[in-house]
Amino acid sequence: GENVEQHPSTLSVQEGDSAVIKCTYSDSASNYFPWYKQELGKGPQLIIDIRSNVGEKKDQRIAVTLNKTAKHFSLHITETQPEDSAVYFCAASPKGSGNTGKLIFGQGTTLQVKP
Amino acid sequence: EAQVTQNPRYLITVTGKKLTVTCSQNMNHEYMSWYRQDPGLGLRQIYYSMNVEVTDKGDVPEGYKVSRKEKRNFPLILESPSPNQTSLYFCASGRQGAGAFFGQGTRLTVV
Numbered sequence: 001g002e003n004v005e006q007h008p009s010t011l012s013v014q015e016g017d018s019a020v021i022k023c024t025y026s027d028s029a030s031n032y033f034p035w036y037k038q039e040l041g042k043g044p045q046l047i048i049d050i051r052s053n054v055g056e057k058k059d060q061r062i063a064v065t066l067n068k069t070a071k072h073f074s075l076h077i078t079e080t081q082p083e084d085s086a087v088y089f090c091a092a093s094p095k096g097s098g099n100t101g102k103l104i105f106g107q108g109t110t111l112q113v114k115p
Numbered sequence: 116e117a118q119v120t121q122n123p124r125y126l127i128t129v130t131g132k133k134l135t136v137t138c139s140q141n142m143n144h145e146y147m148s149w150y151r152q153d154p155g156l157g158l159r160q161i162y163y164s165m166n167v168e169v170t171d172k173g174d175v176p177e178g179y180k181v182s183r184k185e186k187r188n189f190p191l192i193l194e195s196p197s198p199n200q201t202s203l204y205f206c207a208s209g210r211q212g213a214g215a216f217f218g219q220g221t222r223l224t225v226v
Contacts, residue, residue, distance in 0.1 A: 043205050089158060102160065102173065107155065
């Protein structure tokens, strides 16, 4: 079945710097890739997603890129702020099971933005 | 306010005592799902439902049951809880073609 690997597990950056989190997936038929942000004591919140027919998507300071050939996708956060500190999860929807059906999550990245 | 509501938020129970965690969404979403979150393992899907009376197993369904009799509700049932089911549980809902909304979580401890 699908497997999603996420790196790094922890990331510390200075405020204003960029942060990049990378994920690889195993099932070439996966077609939907969301990213979630989880703050302490809260449930994950969808921040951006990308479908397999698109190579890049951007929303203000956040962007996601997808390389279908290499089977990896990345989250890019520019001009980081202390409120970006959280745990970030990538996910993949395998075998065309629908954009929100079966989801396989990465292990998570704890991002710390130092003021 | 659009939301996914889980109850209870915290629960301590004993091994073997049946329990139900409720989940309700007010967004008329077709899709609902349950996840468990454990340190170092991320989020793992237990069950999901694409519509009323349609449920499918996720990656870790053993020891759990679900039902989807109404569109808005998707309860998680532990018939005979065991200590290895101690975890943080999340319910989520969404529409086809859109991302999932998560509830606030239920922290379950089985002693």
